Amino acid sequence: MTAQPLLDIRNLTVEFATRRGAVQAVKSIDIQVGKGETVAIVGESGSGKSVTSYAVVRILDRAGKVAEGSISFSGIDLVTADEAQMRDLRGREISMIFQNPRAALNPIRKVGKQIEDVLLQHVQATGATAREKAIEALTKVKIARPEERYDAYPFELSGGMCQRVVIALALACQPQLLIADEPTTGLDVTTQKAVMDLIVELTRERGMSTILITHDLGLAAAYCDRVVVMEKGRVVETADAADIFRNPQHPYTRKLMQATPRIGMSLADLLPEASSGPPAQARAPQAAPAGTEPLMRVENLVKEYPRPATGAFFAKLMGKAEPSSPPFRAVDGISFDVARGETLGLVGESGCGKSTTSMMITRLIDPSGGRIVFDGTDIGAIPAKQFAASPQRRRIQMVFQDPTDSLNPRFTAERAIADPIMRMSTLNGRDALRARCEELARLVGLPVELIDRFPHQLSGGQKARVGIARAIALDPDLVILDEPTAALDVSVQAVVLNLLEELKLRLGMSYLFVSHDLNVVRLLCDRVIVMRSGAIVEQGTAEEVLGSPKAEYTKELLTAIPHPPA
């Protein structure tokens, strides 16, 4: 590192004015980023990692302000710089990439034009050369057929492609510092790898400095030179990426590392030693002995969606639309079994049909073909609309991906848990209902005094527990877990995964675990199905599929996971 770091944050404190007085989101932190250095800021939600970056580019919202400290960027004090100076720096000297690429792009403007806007704004191009330079920028971020993509609107591009456009935007003016705020959250692993490789390659090539803000310690260690770990608004540890896994100093870093699923761990390993309780029993395959009838047998399941007739607007208007193209097959004839007491993992990238499959199995949507035989009954034949009244309804339940979205904001936790009981059981009376809800809350480790709260008064982990309690309220036989920990911090994820495993053993349920996170699947599942484009690519036991994959695609998925140095 040079004597004068490019970005020098000293003793920075950021305060937010709230109803309960000022809250310090960032407490006297020091971070230095040298020229050409890649630094990761790692922490869980609320650690202050994003706020730090917002303070650097001065885009804190109105309630927030820098209370103390200095931020100097190649000699300029960013805390006292006036707005005109900041405007000039943003984009030209310091660029930012945000989490949701689609939200960062103007949906009604061609992506090429959006790149031109930035170039023209910072006088990097003239009207005559703008188009050429924009295409050049698209080429640099490895977008195939850039001349064609220049005219594309954001909605016509995939998430990964949009993120590349955002990167092209951010790098268009050759900034000295790039701040990437969770740039790959929400992207598939293979896309994540491609995007991260691209960022690292481009920044190396230009000698840029990069700050990567992430919750994923593995990603940070795999792509960055140095890692800054933040907790509760404080920097608890700063170390070289190579060292941090080998020799973590701070207890919080150790806890975070431990909670990150890796190869060769068991579920109980994710939890801090102090609380791991009875020695975890080796996860023996729970599959029932051969010959017994599986709990669920899915045969040749198909879901088709009609393709919108393109360019036939007037024909449609005249009532003359013809079924021009064959319908889109989201799920293309898949067959599998779920044994009693087993956890089956359903793995694939976005758009592979795994969510459609789980929606059909939970009978929220109707399949276009095939059979779903549940405990001897073909439940696929019962229309989804009538399934609510079916006696099978209570036996198939689901835990949703986003615990916030899946709770009615106007229902208390108790009311949410009680809902299936009120609809589908014979349990009667307020007291009995309350008692059952409290019992369920205790079962999922939700403090009983919290069950009168509304969802927005609960933390992410607590909301996840409410969702789980609701799903198991009627002792279902099959629970579909739709990425139940995707929206949670790793330490919370570790606890929730252990809870799910324990509940399964205790209540004798089967799980269908839908996920894109192979590390988590490895921990929880007995058998794994890998899906791609609506079809099953590979299936087998978790050790087989994830240990010695046969299909090319599975191998590709496995290599795309960022592996922290072991």
Added chain:
Amino acid sequence: MNDMSQAKTPEVEPVPALRFEAPPSTSLWSHARHVVSENPVTGLAFALFALILLAAIFGPAIVPYDPLASDTAAALQAPSAKHWFGTDQLGRDIFSRVIAATRLDFSIAVFSVALVFVLGGLAGVMAGFFGGWVDKVVGRIADTIMAFPLFVLAMGIVAALGNSVTNIILATAIINFPLYARVARAEANVRRDAGFVQAARLSGNSDWRLLLTQILPNIMPIMAVQMSLTMGYAILNAAGLSFIGLGVRPPTPEWGIMVAEGASFIVSGEWWIAFFPGLALMVAVFCFNLLGDGVRDLVDPQRRN
């Protein structure tokens, strides 16, 4: 059984940042105080609303003069200590008439808004939730109503159905229908596939129950704002109809009629006859428009922390 779960599932709470998300719950009253203290204009709107409500309930009982009693000896008197707002051409006390009229104008607004909330809100929620032909039918009905100049449509309805308070209420409700149907449709449509609706479906709720327990309560904050805004509009609409001689008939005290009656006296200098009922009308509309923001802050559970 339980000791095992406690042993194996340590508390998530130590993750400290989550503290900010989980403040202790507060009562509605303290929340209302907070809303008012944050925005004094809301406080003013609520105070005005209380005043209007009091006038509507107790007005006819507490006014100094009989609002219908004429006293030709005291006709066309300017505002004085005896007659605060002056008297009209028949010697009726305008202050008493303005206060007494509150009940009628307020009731027309309340009933028409209640009616359109039920009809338009429900139709809109159904259109957004079920989609398909329900959506098409509701959408076309709304389009048809929107195709008319709304006040002219209201005039037409009252003229066709007959000059009565009930028909004013009906006409006001009908012209507001598209507003409610569209807002409710948009909000319901967004929430149709929300996680909590899917979860409720899995809990064995029928479509109708989903609509009533999951969707409707969640669009109430938006609908409440809408109701508050249309209240002002409904009052204005009722007064407008009376002004042109439809609906309420003299000598019933009503702000619109009083403005109409006083209008001819403005040129001769007796401004107070039209001015005070007009002022009352303005204050009422102003109050309901301001109330919208306050109501949203109050009923939205997300803001109650």
